[in-house]
Amino acid sequence: MLHNFIHQLRIAELELQNELQEKSSVTTHKKGDLIIKNNQYIKVLKIVLKGKVRVYQENEEREILIYYLHPIETCTLSLSACFEDCKSTVNAVVAEDCTILNIPVRFVRDWNFKYKSWNSFTIKTFRESYHHLMNQYANLAFQPLKDRLFDYLISKASNAVVKKTHQELAKELGTTREVISRLLKKLESNGKLNLRQKEIQILK
Amino acid sequence: MLHNFIHQLRIAELELQNELQEKSSVTTHKKGDLIIKNNQYIKVLKIVLKGKVRVYQENEEREILIYYLHPIETCTLSLSACFEDCKSTVNAVVAEDCTILNIPVRFVRDWNFKYKSWNSFTIKTFRESYHHLMNQYANLAFQPLKDRLFDYLISKASNAVVKKTHQELAKELGTTREVISRLLKKLESNGKLNLRQKEIQILK
DNA sequence: AATTGTTTGTGACTTTTGATACAACGGCAA
DNA sequence: TTGCCGTTGTATCAAAAGTCACAAACAATT
Numbered sequence: 001m002l003h004n005f006i007h008q009l010r011i012a013e014l015e016l017q018n019e020l021q022e023k024s025s026v027t028t029h030k031k032g033d034l035i036i037k038n039n040q041y042i043k044v045l046k047i048v049l050k051g052k053v054r055v056y057q058e059n060e061e062r063e064i065l066i067y068y069l070h071p072i073e074t075c076t077l078s079l080s081a082c083f084e085d086c087k088s089t090v091n092a093v094v095a096e097d098c099t100i101l102n103i104p105v106r107f108v109r110d111w112n113f114k115y116k117s118w119n120s121f122t123i124k125t126f127r128e129s130y131h132h133l134m135n136q137y138a139n140l141a142f143q144p145l146k147d148r149l150f151d152y153l154i155s156k157a158s159n160a161v162v163k164k165t166h167q168e169l170a171k172e173l174g175t176t177r178e179v180i181s182r183l184l185k186k187l188e189s190n191g192k193l194n195l196r197q198k199e200i201q202i203l204k
Numbered sequence: 205m206l207h208n209f210i211h212q213l214r215i216a217e218l219e220l221q222n223e224l225q226e227k228s229s230v231t232t233h234k235k236g237d238l239i240i241k242n243n244q245y246i247k248v249l250k251i252v253l254k255g256k257v258r259v260y261q262e263n264e265e266r267e268i269l270i271y272y273l274h275p276i277e278t279c280t281l282s283l284s285a286c287f288e289d290c291k292s293t294v295n296a297v298v299a300e301d302c303t304i305l306n307i308p309v310r311f312v313r314d315w316n317f318k319y320k321s322w323n324s325f326t327i328k329t330f331r332e333s334y335h336h337l338m339n340q341y342a343n344l345a346f347q348p349l350k351d352r353l354f355d356y357l358i359s360k361a362s363n364a365v366v367k368k369t370h371q372e373l374a375k376e377l378g379t380t381r382e383v384i385s386r387l388l389k390k391l392e393s394n395g396k397l398n399l400r401q402k403e404i405q406i407l408k
Numbered sequence: 409a410a411t412t413g414t415t416t417g418t419g420a421c422t423t424t425t426g427a428t429a430c431a432a433c434g435g436c437a438a
Numbered sequence: 439t440t441g442c443c444g445t446t447g448t449a450t451c452a453a454a455a456g457t458c459a460c461a462a463a464c465a466a467t468t
Contacts, residue, residue, distance in 0.1 A: 057338075057341070057342045057345065057346075059342070059345070059346035062345075062346060064341075064342070064345045064346075066338070066341075076334060077334075077335075077338070080330075080331045080334060080335065083327055083328075083331060084331070086335075089335075089338060089339070089342070090338075112323065112327065113317070113320055113323050116317055119316065119317050119323075122327070123287055123316065123326070123330075124287075126284075126327075126330040126331075126334065127284045127287060127288070127330075129334065130280060130281075130284060130330065130333065130334055130337070131281075131284065131290075131293075133334070133337050133338065133341060134261075134270070134281070134293060134294075134337065135293070136341065137261070137268075137270075137337060137340065137341050137344065138261045138263070138268070138293070140341065140344050140345060141261065141263070141266075141268045141344060141378040142261075142263040142266060142268075142378070144453095144454070144455095145454075145455070146454090165414085165415065165416090166415075166416065167414095167415080174345040174346070175455075175456080176455090176456065176457080177415090177416090178417090178418085178456080178457075178458090179454095179455060179456065179457095181415095181416060181417065181418080182417090182418080182455095183455095184416095185416095185417075185418085195416085197415070197416080197463085197464065197465080198415075348423095348424070348425095349424075349425070350424090369444085369445065369446090370445075370446070371444095371445080379425075379426080380425090380426065380427080381445090381446090382426080382427080382428090382447090382448085383424090383425060383426065385445095385446060385447065385448085386425095386447090386448080388446095389446095389447075389448085399446085401433085401434065401435085401445070401446080402444095402445075409468105410467100410468085411466100411467080411468075412465100412466085412467080412468095413464105413465090413466085413467100414463105414464085414465080414466095415462100415463080415464075415465095416461100416462080416463070416464090417460100417461080417462070417463090418459100418460090418461085418462100419458105419459090419460095419461105420457100420458090420459090421456105421457080421458085422455100422456080422457075422458100423454100423455085423456070423457095424453100424454080424455075424456085425452100425453085425454075425455090426451100426452080426453075426454085427450100427451085427452075427453095428449105428450085428451085428452100429448100429449090429450090430447105430448090430449090431446100431447080431448085431449105432445100432446080432447075432448100433444105433445080433446070433447090434443100434444090434445080434446095435442105435443090435444090435445100436441105436442090436443090436444105437440105437441095437442085437443105438439105438440085438441085438442100
C-alpha cells in the first residue's frame, strides 16, 4: 500500500522512503466515519490511498462540498497545517471505505525543501486545489443553482447516471432537499433527465 | 525598491538576489490600469512592491472580489502559472498607483526548490490565499448578502469609515448597485451606520 | 400483508435578490 | 447660476431560493 504510494508519487529518494516507513501509519475507515472535524487542530497529514473522502463545509443545517479526495490525494488544509499549526475549517467524512496514510505534521514540515518529489507533491496539491476552489467560487457567485446542479450531475455521471439522493445533492451544493427536488423536476420536464429512486439519468 | 523587497522577504541567497536583479523588471502603473486579463496566458509573475491591486472575477455585468494585493504580495494564480503554463481566470486592476516587480515565469519554476527563502514565499502565498478563498467561499454559500456586506464594511473601515461608492461595493460582493443601496438603507435605519456621499460611517 | 423508515413530490407562502425605470441630490466646471 | 454628471434613493415587478407541512411512493423487514 505504502509502496504503491511511493511509486505513484515517484518518490525516488531513499531517505524519504525510509522516513515514510518509520513515521507514517496506515489506517482503514468505514463509510460514514468522520476523519477530520471542523475547528480541531490538525495534527496529522492524511493521504488517501484507497477509497474516497468527502471534504465539506458546514453551517447549521446546511453543507457545501469542497472536494472529494481520491487515492494519492491529500486534504490541502492538512498540508497547509504542516507549515504552521492551524485548525481545520472543514469536515471530512469517508464516502467509500478507505485506507489512509497518516503522517504527523511535524515531520512533514521540512520535506518540502529537502525532497524534490515531496516538493512537487506539495505544489501540485496547492495548485490544483486552488484552481478548483476558484472555479467553485465563481460558479457559486454567478451561476443560478439550476445550472450548478445540472453541471454537477454531468460531472458526477458515469454512463449518464448519477446515484445520489436529493438530500445528498443538496449537501453537495449548499442548499436544501426541497429545492433540489423542485429543480430536478423542472429539469426532467424540460427533457434533460429522467428521475428514478436514488438515481438520475441524464439524457443525451 | 527591489532591494527593499529582497530585504522584506529575507532573501539571504546572493545567487537569488542576482537572479532577481538580472531577470526582473520594475514597472509603474496608474490607478485603473488593467494588468492581468481573464483568459490570457500568464507569462510574468507580478509582485506588488507599492500600491494596491484588485483581483476579481467577472461575469457579464457583474464582478466579485477575490482579494486585494498589497506590497510584497503576488497573485497566487500567477505563482501557480510558474509551475505549469495556464491562463488567467481572473482580472487584476490597479486600485492605487503602484510599482510592480515582473519576473518571467520560466525563470521562477526552479527557484522553489533551489532557494529556501523563495520556497517560503511560495508556500506562504499558497497557504494564505487558500485559507482566504475558503473563507470567502463559505461566506458566499451560507451568509445572506446583508451580512456579507456588513462584515465587508467592518473589514475595510478605517476609523469606522469606508470610502466607497455603492457601485464599488456591489463589484466587491458580486451583486448590483441597487441591491447594495437598498441593503445599506436598511442597515442605516437599523442604526448600524450612517450614509453620506461616497462614504459610510459604521456606528459603534 | 403489514409495518416502518427513507425518499420523493408538491402546494403555499416568505424572503432574498435581481431588473427596470426614473427621480432627486450634490459637487463641480463652464 | 446653470447645466452636467456621477451618485444615491426608491417604487414596482419578477425570479430564485428557502421554509413548512404533509402526502405519496418505494424499499426493507418482520
